[in-house]
Amino acid sequence: MDSLVAASARALAAGDALGALKRVALRDDPPALALRGIAMAQLGEHAPARDLLRRAIRAFGAAEERERARCVVAEAEVALAMRDLDGSTRALAAAAAALETHGDRANASHARLIAARRLLLLGRLAEAAHELAAVDPAALPPTQAAVAGLIAAELALRSLRCEPAQAALARAHQAAYRTGVPALMAEVAEARAVLDRPAARRLAAGAGTALRLHEIEALLASGALVLDAGRRGLAAAGAWQSLARRPILFALAYELAKSWPRDVARDHLIATAFRTRRSDETHRARLRVEIGRLRALLRPLAGIESTPGGFVLAPRAGAEVAVLEPPIAGEQAALLALLADGAAWSTSALALALQASQRTVQRALAELQAAGQVRAIGQARARRWLAPPLVGFTTILLLPASLPGA
Amino acid sequence: MSSSKLSAKPEPVAQPAEIVREYGFAGVSKVAGVSYDGSRVWAATGAQLVAFDPQRGEVARTLDCACDAGTAFDGKHLYQIAESRIDKIDPVTGEVLASIPAPGAGTDSGLTWAEGSLWVGNYRGRRIQQIDPATGAVRRTIESNRFVTGVTWVDGELWHATWEADESELRRIHPQSGEVLERLAMPRGTGVSGLESDGAGLFYCGGGESGKVRAVRRPRATRD
Numbered sequence: 357m358d359s360l361v362a363a364s365a366r367a368l369a370a371g372d373a374l375g376a377l378k379r380v381a382l383r384d385d386p387p388a389l390a391l392r393g394i395a396m397a398q399l400g401e402h403a404p405a406r407d408l409l410r411r412a413i414r415a416f417g418a419a420e421e422r423e424r425a426r427c428v429v430a431e432a433e434v435a436l437a438m439r440d441l442d443g444s445t446r447a448l449a450a451a452a453a454a455l456e457t458h459g460d461r462a463n464a465s466h467a468r469l470i471a472a473r474r475l476l477l478l479g480r481l482a483e484a485a486h487e488l489a490a491v492d493p494a495a496l497p498p499t500q501a502a503v504a505g506l507i508a509a510e511l512a513l514r515s516l517r518c519e520p521a522q523a524a525l526a527r528a529h530q531a532a533y534r535t536g537v538p539a540l541m542a543e544v545a546e547a548r549a550v551l552d553r554p555a556a557r558r559l560a561a562g563a564g565t566a567l568r569l570h571e572i573e574a575l576l577a578s579g580a581l582v583l584d585a586g587r588r589g590l591a592a593a594g595a596w597q598s599l600a601r602r603p604i605l606f607a608l609a610y611e612l613a614k615s616w617p618r619d620v621a622r623d624h625l626i627a628t629a630f631r632t633r634r635s636d637e638t639h640r641a642r643l644r645v646e647i648g649r650l651r652a653l654l655r656p657l658a659g660i661e662s663t664p665g666g667f668v669l670a671p672r673a674g675a676e677v678a679v680l681e682p683p684i685a686g687e688q689a690a691l692l693a694l695l696a697d698g699a700a701w702s703t704s705a706l707a708l709a710l711q712a713s714q715r716t717v718q719r720a721l722a723e724l725q726a727a728g729q730v731r732a733i734g735q736a737r738a739r740r741w742l743a744p745p746l747v748g749f750t751t752i753l754l755l756p757a758s759l760p761g762a
Numbered sequence: 763m764s765s766s767k768l769s770a771k772p773e774p775v776a777q778p779a780e781i782v783r784e785y786g787f788a789g790v791s792k793v794a795g796v797s798y799d800g801s802r803v804w805a806a807t808g809a810q811l812v813a814f815d816p817q818r819g820e821v822a823r824t825l826d827c828a829c830d831a832g833t834a835f836d837g838k839h840l841y842q843i844a845e846s847r848i849d850k851i852d853p854v855t856g857e858v859l860a861s862i863p864a865p866g867a868g869t870d871s872g873l874t875w876a877e878g879s880l881w882v883g884n885y886r887g888r889r890i891q892q893i894d895p896a897t898g899a900v901r902r903t904i905e906s907n908r909f910v911t912g913v914t915w916v917d918g919e920l921w922h923a924t925w926e927a928d929e930s931e932l933r934r935i936h937p938q939s940g941e942v943l944e945r946l947a948m949p950r951g952t953g954v955s956g957l958e959s960d961g962a963g964l965f966y967c968g969g970g971e972s973g974k975v976r977a978v979r980r981p982r983a984t985r986d
Contacts, residue, residue: 357871360830360867363830379868383869
């Protein structure tokens with residue numbers, strides 16, 4: 357590399373982003389563009405940083421595959437910090453593969469960790485786990501080891517496995533302390549606190565008992581039939597039936613589970629599931645059809661029996677029925693869980709992650725905003741949503757270990 | 763100042779470079795320029811110039827000064843590219859005696875001293891410029907078709923290193939036409955950031971991000 361790029365990279369490595377920027381501010385050759393982009397990202401200027409990195413990607417020659425791949429990784433990390441989850445992960449995957457073939461293992465694993473975090477935010481857990489599995493944890497430098505630990509912990513937590521989550525967080529904690537990066541240590545501490553926070557409420561006799569994660573895990577392992585109103589589905593003996601895309605069936609199951617072991621009157625089921633006060637024979641016929649559908653779906657988990665007055669849930673022999681609600685009541689709980697990372701989200705990114713329509717998300721956000729549980733910055737298309745400032749999750753920009761053009 | 767054109771003739775086939783020895787230093791993660799003062803090899807490592815004994819590999823001296831790219835020695839003083847200037851440094855005290863602007867204004871890479879001129883490699887500009895060591899005025903420009911890193915003169919031969927992506931070579935070029943006369947290919951992934959001849963049978967090569975200095979044998983045929 358040339359002298360000013362070297363001087364700029366030296367300043368950047370010493371944490372002097374402004375000094376790095378000053379040295380290459382007027383240059384538009386690809387290594388200078390890349391350095392300017394990374395310096396701008398470190399200064400928190402994400403949008404111009406991304407623009408500069410994209411220009412660098414275009415400007416690097418075909419032979420300079422490794423330099424270009426490093427810029428692709430940096431650009432993906434900046435996009436992640438902006439919570440811009442649109443677009444494909446193909447470029448990032450290709451960059452990881454290219455870095456691997458060029459022997460740049462540190463940046464290759466960095467790329468895979470960014471891809472895993474992105475997939476995690478999109479709720480694509482299996483793909484995230486796949487990316488994480490491609491990384492050799494023993495070969496990671498501390499900053500990457502801490503991030504890998506956080507990803508592993510989140511994957512374990514989302515599938516309600518507390519012990520592996522705790523082990524992963526312990527690894528992340530150790531690695532974070534070796535880096536000495538305060539934002540990273542805070543992020544790990546915050547993740548550890550989540551384990552001790554109520555994660556759901558169990559409904560019993562009209563009142564709610566707060567459950568922590570390991571208590572939920574124990575409940576699921578006990579063989580009970582659990583209706584999870586947060587994830588919208590039923591679990592029993594390790595099996596899971598989602599009703600997230602079947603709102604009427606979910607409403608019926610919810611009423612049946614809440615009343616168990618008593619039955620629920622037909623009129624009540626019609627009123628809640630079909631949202632109508634007056635029921636007639638057509639409603640009764642429709643109820644029979646819907647109950648038939650629910651019965652078919654739930655067959656591996658439980659039965660539904662008819663009684664003189666209505667229907668009753670019949671779990672497998674000896675099993676009890678439990679109803680779990682999100683710790684915060686209402687449909688906005690999932691939104692709050694996403695916003696809890698403290699970063700700014702666009703409405704479209706939230707909709708994508710929740711598999712909901714933008715309109716639904718906008719409506720829920722407006723209600724949350726009125727209740728002071730979320731805040732918005734920017735206007736119109738530039739509008740971004742944030743959790744209240746007390747929830748402290750930091751987005752750490754680590755950026756590629758080695759700089760392009762070196 | 764005169765400028766020469768690229769040769770249209772096919773380039774000679776690259777021979778594999780024979781690496782004789784590798785030098786590594788504690789705490790050094792980058793080597794840019796290298797130079798040779800007759801007994802010690804100087805390596806620019808960013809914020810320190812490191813002089814070492816090539817026989818024993820031990821560090822003999824370090825000078826604290828900005829050193830981002832090429833290094834040269836005129837028999838008395840060191841010249842060092844830092845940011846967008848060339849510093850003239852007293853190798854005993856480390857004092858910067860004078861500074862001239864580098865011809866590429868910061869896009870410079872290699873540096874060598876020969877016959878009263880400094881020769882400066884321009885990395886992405888793919889050229890070598892001969893300049894007046896007192897004023898920095900450009901006397902001549904030689905075009906190359908590769909990114910130029912280190913530059914050195916030995917026995918009237920002009921050699922430059924190239925490092926483009928994963929591929930590095932030491933190339934002897936015609937000092938007038940820029941025609942490539944001889945090529946030594948470094949192993950894949952072995953970058954050359956700086957180049958200096960010891961005046962005899964060896965080249966010293968800065969190893970960039972590897973933090974190493976490598977000694978490469980100079981081909982015998984060209985010395986005879």
